Amino acid sequence: MLDAKIPSGPLEQKWGNYKGHCKLVNPANKRKIEVIIVGTGLAGASAAASLGELGYKVKAFCFQDSPRRAHSIAAQGGINAAKNYQNDGDSIYRLFYDTIKGGDYRAREGNVHRLAEVSANIIDQCVAQGVPFAREYGGLLSNRSFGGTQVQRTFYAAGQTGQQLLIGAYQALERQVALGNVKMYTRHEMLEIVKIDGKARGIICRNLINGELERHFGHAVLLCSGGYGNVFYLSTNAMGCNTTAIWKSHKAGAYFGNPCFTQIHPTCIPVSGDHQSKLTLMSESLRNDGRIWVPKKQGDNRKPGDIPEDERDYYLERRYPAFGNLVPRDVASRAAKERCDAGYGVGSSKQAVYLDYAVAIERYGKIEAGKQGKENVSAEEIIAMGKDVVKEKYGNLFDMYEKITGENPYEVPMRIYPAVHYTMGGLWVDYELMTTIPGLYCLGEANFSDHGANRLGASALMQGLADGYFVVPYTIGNYLADDIRTASIPTSHPAFEAAENAVKERINTMMSIKGSQTVESLHKRLGKIMWDKCGMARNAEGLKKAIAEIQQLKKEFWSDLKIPGGINEMNPELDKAGRVADFIELGELMCLDALNREESCGGHFREEHQTEEGEALRHDDKFMYVAAWEYKADHEWQLHKEVLEYEEVKPSQRSYK
Template sequence: MKLDAKIPSGPLETKWSHYKEHCKLVNPANKRKFSVIVVGTGLAGASAAASLGELGYNVTCFCYQDSARRAHSIAAQGGINAAKNYPSDGDSVYRLFYDTIKGGDFRAREANVYRLAEVSNCIIDQCVAQGVPFAREYGGLLTNRSFGGAQVSRTFYARGQTGQQLLLGAYQALSRQVAAGKVKIFSRTEMLDLVVVKGEAKGIVVRDMVTGKISSYAADAVVLATGGYGNTFFLSTNARGCNCMAAWRSYKRGAGFANPCYTQIHPTCIPVSGDHQSKLTLMSESLRNDGRVWVPKNKGDKRPPTQIPESDRDYYLETRYPSFGNLAPRDVTSRAAKLVCDAGRGVGPTGLGVYLDFSEAIGRLGRKAIEERYGNLFEMYERITGEDAYESPMRIFPAVHYTMGGLWVDYNLMSTIPGLFVLGEANFSDHGANRLGASALMQGLSDGYFVLPYTIANYFGSSKKFVPSTDSEEFKEAEKTASDRIKKLLSINGSRTPTSFHRELGKLLWDNCGMARSEESLKTALKKIAVIRDEFWKNLKVVGAENELNQTLELANRISDYMEFAELLCKDALERRESCGGHFRVEYQTEDNEAKRDDENFAHVAVWEYTGEGKEPVRNVEPLKYEVVTMSQRSYK
């Protein structure tokens, strides 16, 4: 596998403008002759489809949801970063770039991240013009707030619903193109396979989730904006429908998969309440500004939290990280919670939880002030747990939240298959080994609004145009593969439900490839995944038929991919013999239990190449060269 990142030459600051000035263009009259398939309608997909439609391309857009507006970008709460420097607190494009590189533990590509920081300001302009109601000052100008991992206030927000408002902006722009006839949307339609013709991505196979009909679409290029693979863990903050089918099946068609072991585990989620749990809910990171995290000092202390005296409480973040205290970064905080719970001092019925206590803040600022700051979050907590967090502390626990890994892309956002572009969380992204808060929205919109429209034209302008017929051999083969898999799932007729397998796989991953990983745990996981997968294909029970709305079948099909993908995830984690960002190997830690990077041997992107069913994938490497920043150790003591 050839990995050419195609990074433009020249100084970092001018790479993108130089690219835009010199890339190939498609003239306005010719644009309508090009067709593009966009899969996924989240921030990246919707913004890309809308922008391409505006330019004059013919876009066909697919989503598994019943409407484009429901993609999971909608659930992002906190905000979106941009280097506007409105508060005049010293922010700049370079600073946003540097914070992002450092936050990612020096495992991202400099040129990509710089471009991201550069276009961040255009995103805010664009969204305001679309009518996104960002928070404002009384004077009518936009306001900012601070967020984790930065020393400046650069986060724009719309109450606790920033993702929703940005997505609705993109969805509305997309709707305008639908009305103009430039975009056609197929909702409740799931991509089952990628079709590669003469080495180029030229179409997809989809299943109509209402009628079960499998069909193909061909185009000049395919854009995947299908999100991350967090749901492999069964319990995550992802939406129920999020899945990795599009990315995984593209991998099996030849796209390289980069850094699958980089998974972000968010420290402040509502703990699991029982075996019935279907998903986890995130509570905004901002709560840690006023909440204090603690557990009982004594193992097995079952007293209600309010009856545990100060002397019996362990404010472990404050003791362990005196200078950052409760505001330590996500990965550090998550691991610290795991350590105390492993020691048997976790709280709540399952013992997997720690307290986030506001009593001190309520005493200091008054209940009203806390209500104003976090009222909606306290209400959400009450909805889910039935507990009043003003009276007794919240219980929180880490949960899988975001995946930094994804399909490998070059500077053009094109994967190792020419013509296959990957945007947003689905690509291996600009976040390195760890993503900073409020950067996911920025990346999705940057890719869709401001990067892809240029790079796709460059692709069209520099390759020979052809769109194969969907009757061609490659399409028929892909349709048959997809259809056979579905038939196989239906024919097993065993005794276990798809969800039971998914839950088992998820727990295995969480225990062995979650917040802390070791050679031993990963090898155990790899062994057990094979066993679970084996049983899955022998003992699965799917009811109903293929040519109808069949949610069990949809689920089984997605889980069948997790069964394969989980293995790659663990392999990557095993091979990356260092700790960095979201990937923590217990063998590689400092004396005080912090992550220890190995820049000498692992300052690279690991790109996995599919070699065939049952064969070992090949691990390729794209070295990361830092020309501007100097790598350093992160410390929060």
């Protein structure tokens, strides 16, 4: 049985009770304990800084040239916190409830409540670090609204909130580097976990500059390596984002939780051609003011400006009047796909819908004219003033759109389409964020824990920082307190030797194939299988086909792969090959999980299971559990179930109408 170790007692007292009773490590002992952190995004950098401050000896690793590059940096819209600064009815309970409901009742109550509890501390901590959040004229913090909620609880820094939060965590991390508490290894990639007596005791990593393999010991290992959306080849993830750290750990015994739960974000810039290497998100915050529509007529080829108001279908406002354009991401994405599949899509590919700012520009212009006490203002002046307001709020996003598409979104509506953005699944962790391997923790997007089957906007930053700043510093002590007598294990230990040899052998095998297919071409094929058959809509037949195709692809990978260059040098193709090898195996597990879950929930939409109106239809009687998969052998997994018990919230059919 999987034990999530959720503390007993009333929901709102669980975390307080835990903190009051967990074991502590005294400062003198902390100095002797080494902790390895893999990945330095929001979760990793905040954990590294916090554990360094506590006095642990921390080693942090990232594959980029600096911890400041981690993909958390690209998060645009904001970070949620139950501050209720707007006096609009927010509370810890409300944030907890919205997150559970948004996740379509597939997340753990205890974890989510803790997340809501520490959310306010995160904002305080970031402001103290100098994160320049948006402010009102009175000097106090500003908020905006986001999808799936009816309160304004999102704190932001223009469209660069992730950047500012990461820089805050990065600076705290670099301060610990300067103080000697953290040793930072950049351009290093973890390729294997080292277990001794069943416990995680270190990693094998590759120096990406010279190709050398290195052994590193730690009393505990924290994986903060982010999501695996790049399994789809095209996603909003950075090019380097990968699953390798968590996948190697999975194969070494860590269970993988809900691998098929993928978030497809509704507002991304559409694919422009076969050359496309990645997709770019347009922040959900744009749905605050923008209106989404398609023509009422199928195959309407008129320019958007030539389509009169009464011939436009604002389908989200029509279908979901209560939440309108601010329905959760999974709902908005499926609605866009439905319209495009039915032949109402726009643009040259017809795989796009409009996100229109004309009304917002006019509305803001009028407000601005009112503020300035101007009367008899011309329509042009109003629009000019409105554009200025929109520019201040979303300027960087509009600029980005124009750079990519060559179109001016102040003048013509943006074209958007859903794209893979976030993975709710990840390594299974208990309440303490420990995986099924003792001493191996998993934080942030890399774990499965808080978002159920669908993540609400502005909650990823919250979770990453909650895990790193406020959760793991407590829970890791509860484990390490029993480890204070364990001296550092020399890396000459046979377990390190064996792990390093396994890595060496894998690399040698890949390099010696000398086949004809490039890493990129194989990755593209995997992505197409996943997007077509395990993407926004899934069915049993397609998933079975996908599994067979992926197994075939795996064979081709290991028999016909072509990698240029050598092993002991900087070789980005070799780095990528290792990541794609792991994506292929993960892809198979995702399809297996999607096949097993014969219901629709959140981002997981099984075509066989929908309501008459086409909404996701859950089967709580059969699937109210976390699917935690244990790796057994090639193509072979065993399913373990963590049954979800809802004590506080009564699961119901989600409605945003």
